[in-house]
Amino acid sequence: xxxxxxxxxxxxxxxxxxxxxxxxFLAGGTDVLVQLRSDLVEPDDLIDIxxxxxxxDITQRADGGWDLGxxxxxxxxxxxxxxxADWPGLVEGMDLIGSTxxxxxxxxxxxxxxxxxxxxxxxxxxxxxxxxxxxxxxxTREVAVEDVPAGPGKTTLTKGEVVSGVHIPARxxxxxxxxxxxxxxxxxxxxxxxxxxxxxxxxxTVVEARVALGAVAPTARLVPDAAAAIIGTTLDDAxxxxxxxxxxxxxxxxxxxxxxxxxxxxVAGVLxxxxxxxxxxxxxxxxx
Amino acid sequence: MSKIHVTTTVNGDEAEFLCEPRETxxxxxxxxxxxxxxxxxxxxGDCGACSVTVDGRLVCSCLMLGVEAEGKEITTIxxxxxxxxxxxxxxxxxxxxxLQCGVCTPGILVASKAxxxxxxxxxxEELRYWLAGNLCRCTGYDKIIRAVMDAAAEMRGEAx
Numbered sequence: 460x461x462x463x464x465x466x467x468x469x470x471x472x473x474x475x476x477x478x479x480x481x482x483x484f485l486a487g488g489t490d491v492l493v494q495l496r497s498d499l500v501e502p503d504d505l506i507d508i509x510x511x512x513x514x515x516d517i518t519q520r521a522d523g524g525w526d527l528g529x530x531x532x533x534x535x536x537x538x539x540x541x542x543x544a545d546w547p548g549l550v551e552g553m554d555l556i557g558s559t560x561x562x563x564x565x566x567x568x569x570x571x572x573x574x575x576x577x578x579x580x581x582x583x584x585x586x587x588x589x590x591x592x593x594x595x596x597x598x599t600r601e602v603a604v605e606d607v608p609a610g611p612g613k614t615t616l617t618k619g620e621v622v623s624g625v626h627i628p629a630r631x632x633x634x635x636x637x638x639x640x641x642x643x644x645x646x647x648x649x650x651x652x653x654x655x656x657x658x659x660x661x662x663x664t665v666v667e668a669r670v671a672l673g674a675v676a677p678t679a680r681l682v683p684d685a686a687a688a689i690i691g692t693t694l695d696d697a698x699x700x701x702x703x704x705x706x707x708x709x710x711x712x713x714x715x716x717x718x719x720x721x722x723x724x725x726v727a728g729v730l731x732x733x734x735x736x737x738x739x740x741x742x743x744x745x746x747x
Numbered sequence: 748m749s750k751i752h753v754t755t756t757v758n759g760d761e762a763e764f765l766c767e768p769r770e771t772x773x774x775x776x777x778x779x780x781x782x783x784x785x786x787x788x789x790x791x792g793d794c795g796a797c798s799v800t801v802d803g804r805l806v807c808s809c810l811m812l813g814v815e816a817e818g819k820e821i822t823t824i825x826x827x828x829x830x831x832x833x834x835x836x837x838x839x840x841x842x843x844x845x846l847q848c849g850v851c852t853p854g855i856l857v858a859s860k861a862x863x864x865x866x867x868x869x870x871x872e873e874l875r876y877w878l879a880g881n882l883c884r885c886t887g888y889d890k891i892i893r894a895v896m897d898a899a900a901e902m903r904g905e906a907x
């Protein structure tokens with residue numbers, strides 16, 4: 460295994476593009492090192508992107524949105540109160556991943572690119588409308604988070620491409636988001652179902668919404684039908700039931716020891732309702 | 748395969764070693780610097796026995812490569828006592844019998860110290876969540892929690 464620590468994303472992309480064997484990018488390493496140790500993946504070229512300037516920066520843009528460096532760890536996000544105030548659901552999704560020790564290293568982009576269907580960081584990135592800069596041999600392009608996962612362990616990024624920036628939209632007025640997951644214990648587990656909701660209100664009425672589910676399909680997915688079920692409503696009981704039905708209808712889960720198809724499908728609806736209520740409360744300015 | 752030369756700081760002292768790219772920081776601490784306080788329990792970041800801090804941040808040294816330590820400030824359990832004087836956490840672990848086999852203990856002490864530096868007055872719930880990544884198969888955790896809460900009270904200058 461060759462270890463590289465390039466000083467720019469262009470160099471990182473160049474190394475990856477010219478590599479002939481297995482390549483991995485190293486940021487937090489909380490998945491890459493586990494795969495290395497278990498002999499699942501022994502990269503021929505390991506490209507550490509942490510020497511690239513700016514990868515640990517958290518910056519609020521002039522428009523109120525946020526730019527995160529790709530090596531920003533979960534703990535650094537939870538230590539940024541203004542980011543948490545804007546995007547509590549996004550931050551709490553990231554914060555659910557692993558232990559304190561893992562939070563010291565693990566990153567949003569790593570969670571996305573590891574491409575587990577159950578990654579807790581992904582659904583709320585999707586509902587927030589996060590976009591990524593992706594640098595490759597032909598330059599840098601912007602891509603929506605929901606277009607990155609392609610299946611368990613697979614992304615749509617092509618050879619030589621590396622995520623080089625994370626862009627979170629401005630929160631704006633009267634908005635709120637939330638992420639909930641079901642696990643059989645209270646901490647340190649993999650989501651059986653995850654659900655994120657992001658919405659905006661005009662008065663009491665939901666005028667914009669995005670709903671995403673994790674762990675119930677080969678990838679985390681945006682569920683437009685679930686969002687449509689609550690847009691134009693005051694999140695009354697009928698809207699919540701329609702939301703739950705749409706969320707459950709979007710599920711294509713597997714049966715495994717952590718949850719059956721029937722259970723995951725049902726719980727997706729339950730979590731959608733609960734997450735929507737939390738997001739609604741946050742949009743109204745209630746204490747989270 | 749060519750080895751990489753790494754210069755780092757461990758418990759305030761400059762340290763250097765040669766390592767292969769795939770060797771973890773834990774491997775390097777134990778096998779090259781002969782600091783065997785950090786333990787390998789699982790090797791996959793689940794048990795916390797290898798906990799150290801890197802630039803003040805609590806991490807699993809099994810989930811970090813030795814080469815990533817270049818230019819970093821590492822602290823390990825070996826840096827916790829001042830000479831023969833135990834850190835209050837270490838003393839309280841003995842007083843409360845908060846260890847049996849001892850494999851998890853260095854990691855739990857390092858993790859607890861990191862918490863108390865961030866929050867000198869944690870609630871029991873905060874402490875239990877903070878230590879959720881440190882597994883102990885002997886004690887049932889209760890004595891560990893009592894020892895840390897007692898040490899925190901002493902460090903705040905409160906009578907226990």
